[in-house]
Amino acid sequence: MAEENTGSKSTILIVDDSEINRDVLKEIFKDEYTILEADNGKNAIDLIVKSRAFLSAILLDINMPEMDGFAVLVEIGKVKLIDKIPVIMITSDTSSETERKCYEQGVADVICKPFDSVIVKQKVGRSIELLLSKKHLEDQLNTQTRLLRAQFQQLQKQQEVLKKNNSMIIEKICTIVEFRNLESGYHLRRIHDFVSILGKYVLNMYPEYGLTEYQIGVMADASAMHDIGKITIPDTILLKPGRLTRDEFEVIKSHTTRGCDIIRMLADIQDKDYYDYSYDICRHHHEKYDGNGYPDGLKGEEISIASQLTGLADIYDALISERVYKAAYSMDKAFGMIVNGECGVFNPKLINCFRQAKLEMNNAFIKTKMKEAEENKALHGEDDDYYEDDDD
Template sequence: MADKSILIVDDAEINRGILSEIFKEEYDVLEAENGRKALEIIAAKKDKLAAILLDIVMPEMDGYRLLEKLSEYKIPAKIPVLMITADGSTDAERKCYEKGAADVIHKPFDSMVAKHRVMRSIELYESRRGLEQKVTDQTRVLKKQFMVLKKQEERLRETNARIIDTICTIVEFRNLESGYHLKRIKGFVQILANTAMRNYPEFGLTPHKIEVITNASAMHDIGKITVPDSILLKPGRLTADEFDIMKSHTTRGCEIVKMLADLQDKEYLEVSYDICRHHHEKYDGKGYPDGLKGEEISIAAQLTSLADVYDALVSDRVYKSAFTPSKAYEMIKNGESGIFSTKMLACFDIARPEMEAMVARTKAEEEANAAAGGAGMMSQ
């Protein structure tokens, strides 16, 4: 260990000489006759020091004061400091340990015993440093692996979301809806949810929950893929039997969500299932399929329901033309499209400008794309 040094701090030259003889074969030995000189050496050589042997009784700065000074810089946590004293009392020994000493060697000392105790302290510190380094290395490796897994999880989540959105878009195309319907539903849900989070903390909404609900809201009508075209695309009023079949899209949607379980994590699956089944429930209990009432309806289903009703009103459908946003607002507030909670309606009031802006923006995009498509066909 010639690359390591031991510092002996003692005002008595003879004591320094005796200790130097003990360790000179294994270590470079450095000497200081007082505490101030020791501080200079430690500042310059601390990375090379294997141990510090410190006499207590010294002029200028005694061993206790020097130990306190070293503790301020956390030196005893990195380098074992062994106190050398002729005071064999328990109080003196306790004081050494309280101030950070690794061990205490009593004068007069046996050279073999002193060497053994110093070497044991050095080995313990080196072993601890080795373990700390292993923990640090393993933590670094685990952190790197975690980041890789997290990125893989994010990519998988993005892929799954695209698959789900594609499936839902196919349903909307079959329903003669444009892809903007899903875009608006998700946008309306996000706007309403953020408004609810800011104004009604009792809903327990968080940014993470809002993200899950927003993405899951795209699944609300997936069950319509099971509804026959003759009913789904009927321009007139549905008969009672036809309406029963149409209403089944909620429960059939739940069956499809279960089949997609491998593409979704548990939380997303549960919210998607809830939205599919309950987005037609009404606050007064007159919705379907379960006739839920009041707060029996989850916040996710309430948000999706209001977003779906609003988009249905402001959009062209096979059975009606689009209402203006202001007319749609009045119809929802007046209960013409089902009853919503006062809190949901209050959120709707606050979010109205942002939702109307989204309607205008998406309809402009839709018209521009349609015009571009028509122009393309004319040029062929």
């Protein structure tokens, strides 16, 4: 019977049908190890199973009755111990074929008879030390993995909180803009939806932009900041129902740079990705692909894809929505105006995405108008007609 080793010595199992060989090996290891013995393969398997928790090494003879050493290796492999307990094979066969077969079976080392005590002690000690080192490294790796996993989970939680805070900051600040601009509270939701939809088509149709779903999500959230600078524009200009003078239009145009000044004041409380996209979109959503936009006269791909997406979304929503200075165009009319270049020059790739996304964007618009009508009805007790496209 095998008993658990409770002392400081490591335990090794000697498996050999020759009692003389076992005695020789016991004499070599008696001062350093607790010794277990088995005189055949079947008894060895029983001892290995019982002693697996504290067994440090197995010295296994190849030629034995009933079950030879290779058969024992097969059984050890079945219970997945060959990598956990070093096996040192004992053999009188010094051929390279036998040695190769041993190593192919996963043994740690091979000892040839007759025994040289120095060589035997070195091989067994080295095998045990290598296993202990491997276990130590595995334990360290597992500990580090657990720590990294816990840190990653903590970072994910922090990222979610930060993302939620960013969204709340953007939503609350931009609500102020909507109140001042007398726009529907659903305007920013539509811009968000339009940017998300268009971004998805850019991702699928034009991989050269390198967009990811995460980036599209941040762009869509940050797009709400595009008109933050309008809170600095006087009401007499911002809410003027008629045509603006040249000077008044210059003041309106300044909402892009003034908005950037406001966003800079939020830098300390915003995630860097949100800050970068918010700043870029606020400043450049009125740039045009042919260079005729403002404030910096950027041209072509000098304009970020985030600003291009927001600029197109903003113009489309402006066309199909009622404003103090204009009635709403039908969706078909607005679509044609953009595609035909009546609202400035857009990136041809983005126009292709706009064509593909038309139905999805129109459905998103109708959905928000329905919600807006339901909200008005709940607040005022009366119906508020929502916009429907003529042919969609």
